[in-house]
Each structure stands twice: as structure tokens, then as C-alpha cells.
Amino acid sequence: MKAGNHLKQVHLKHDEEEVRAVLRGALPAVDTEPPRDLWPAMLRRMEEAAPAARVPWYDWALAAGLATVVLFFPKVLLLFAYHL
């Protein structure tokens, strides 16, 4: 029984070595050194992901309202100027 198991192990090992040799022949060795410093690419990635400064819709509505008031009642600017 033990001899049978040993034989099986030897066969598996042999099988593994054969497939390993075939794979190494077919898959070229790779250069594992990074070709360049990747930090600049990292910074670009972070910038891409940073949310753009957004103005909420109610700020736009407020600005439009103020512009309308100033357009129809220009003298209101004097009131603002007095308070500055």
C-alpha cells in the first residue's frame, strides 16, 4: 500500500515536472522590474478620481435671483454699498 502511494507520488511529481517544462518553453520569462517610476501615473489616477468642484443648484438659483433683482432695481446696489 505504502509502495503504491509512493509510486503515485513519484508519478505526480514527474507529471508536474513535464508540464512545468512545457509551460516554461511556451510562456516567455518576464521582466519583473517596473520600466519606469509609477508615481506620476499614480498622481494622475488620483486627480482623475478627485470630484470636480460642483456648485449646487440652489446656489445657482440664488445667484439668478440676485441678478434679476439688480437688473430690475439697480438702486439696490447702493443699499449694498452702504452696508459694506
Added chain:
Amino acid sequence: MDLQERFTKGDLDAFEALFRQFQGRVYAWIMRIVRDAGHAEDLTVETFWRIYQARARFRPDGDFAAWAYRIATNLALSHVKRRSREDELPPDEPSVSLANPAVEQEEHEQIRRAFQSLPAKIQVAVTLALVEDRPYQEIADALGIATGTVKSRVFRGLQLLRKHLKRMRVHA
């Protein structure tokens, strides 16, 4: 305050220092799995981006390298899965001889395609264990699985490759 602690608090200089310290090892690990320099670069940057996003969850006294390897391995595995879906092995390959270098090149191409037709998880385990000779324990840690699972994936990979190679009449 040490480097990892400053990193967890969002210090960009600390992140840059960790990036420069580990980028080579992370790139090399990903490169061993995906075997393509362009993709390895992109995946390295993506790995560190995920690390940066998750910095608040990282324990300052934790093993940064192990954490980085785990994220890198998951990203590389997803890449191999996508690549496997895109490539299909032709149903029947003709018999080939090794007498001619062009024929040998053709045979290597067939072996590569047979290899890429393996399920991604098996492909990664076989690449790291048989082609790159990485220890089973290291592979298990990076994949977040037991050593026994890595061994069984490699064994299954051997069986499947044998079948493919037999069909292609390549003698391994």
C-alpha cells in the same frame, strides 16, 4: 508618528513613501500573473489607488506588504478572468512536429492558448507555482486561501493541461 500611521491619516507624503517602497514588489507580483508590462503598470497604479482609498480601514501596525499583495492579486485575477473570456481555444488543433522553428513557435502558441483557456483561478495558481516557482504558502497568503486549496488548484490545472496537450498531440 510612523509612516503607516501618517498614511492612515491621509498624509500624501507618507503614501508616496510607501508607494516608492513597495511599487517594485507589487509590480513584480502582478507581472508574474498577467505577464504583460502595460497591464501590470495599470494594475499596480490601480492597486495603490484602492489602498489609498481604503487607508482609514488599515491598522497602522498591520502588514502593509501583505495587504498590498492581496489587493494586487485580486485585481490581477480579475484581469485574467476578463482576458480568458475574450480568448477562446479552437476546438481541434492539428498535430505538430518540432523539426521546424516556425512549427515550434506555432506549438508554443497553442500551448499558451490552452493555458489561457484554463479557469482564471487555476491559471493564476499554476503560473505562480509552476512557472514562477513561488512557494505554496506565499501564493495562499496572496490569494487569501488555504495552502491545500492552492495545491488542489495546481493539481487540477495539471490534469486539464494534460488533456489539452493530449488533444493537441503535444507530448509533455
